[in-house]
Amino acid sequence: MNNPENNFSRLHRKKKRKDKILNVLIAVVVVAIVITASIIFLGGAKEQSEKEDIINNEEIVEQNTDDEVLEEEETSLNDEEVENVETIDEDAASDEVEDVEIDEVEDVEITVNPNDPIVSQSIVNPAWEPIGTEQSGxxxxxxxxNSVDWKEKEQALIYATGISAENMIIWKLKNGGSPQKSIGIISTKDKTEKYRVFLEWVDNEGWKPVKMDVLTTLDFNY
Structure with a gap:
């Protein structure tokens, strides 16, 4: 015959066991809920942080791009302003130089001689005048x-070429085809400047340069 107390005790143990299992399951569920909530929260926070970083980075990139564009525009503007100023200055300087050159060579006739082995160019200057003379009759x-006429020819050579007497070598001074014409071949002492000057006598006014050849060499038959 079963003992009621034993049955009660057995039922009581079973109930306690079920309660423990239930408590464990509840704890597991609670832990799972906490873990899930943490993952969701942390993941959302991380995603939000990443979104904010992306937004901030985009703003920085956009700001840098705007700054670069602005800087390029300012640089381009400054370059254009400088270029315009330089162009204006160069044009003005060019006009000034051209005016001076035109004034200086307006009446001078310069003939280039590319086929002449000894003459690079010939110059005729209408502004040349007789140098004056001490001779009469x-x-x-x-x-x-050392004759007066020789010295006056020498002065006419200095006048035409601009070479001083101290720096001038007279290689030849000869008749130019008539009694009133002479030709002088001269150079500087270092021979960097070489000329053939044609002179004509003007009565009561002296020798006058009428043409000057710029020589490339002194090695020819005078």
Missing amino acids: EHVSVYKR
Whole structure:
């Protein structure tokens, strides 16, 4: 015959066991809920943080791009302003130079001689004038050094070429085809400047340069 107390005790143990299992399940569920909530919360926070970083980065990139564009526009504007100023200055300077050159060579005739082996160019300057003279009466061309006529020819050579007497070598001073014409071949002492000057006598006014050849060499038959 069953003992009621034993039955009660057995039922009581079963109930306690079920309660423990239930408590464990509840704890597991609670832990799972907490873990899930944490994951959701942390994931959302991380996603929100990443979104904010992306937005901030986009704003920084956009700001940098705007700054670069603005800087490029300012640089381009400054370059255009400088270019315009330089162009205006160069044009003005060019006009000034051209005016000076035109004034200086307006009446001078310059002939380039590319096929002449000894003459690079020939110059005729209408502004050349007779140099004056101490001679009177009928003129006789003289080719003796230290004579008045020779010295006046030498002065005419200095006048035409701009070479000083101290720096000038007279290689040849000869008759130019008539008693009132002479030709002088001269150079600087270092021979960097070489000329052939044609002179004509003007009565009571002296020797006058009428043409000057710029020589490329002194090695020719005078």
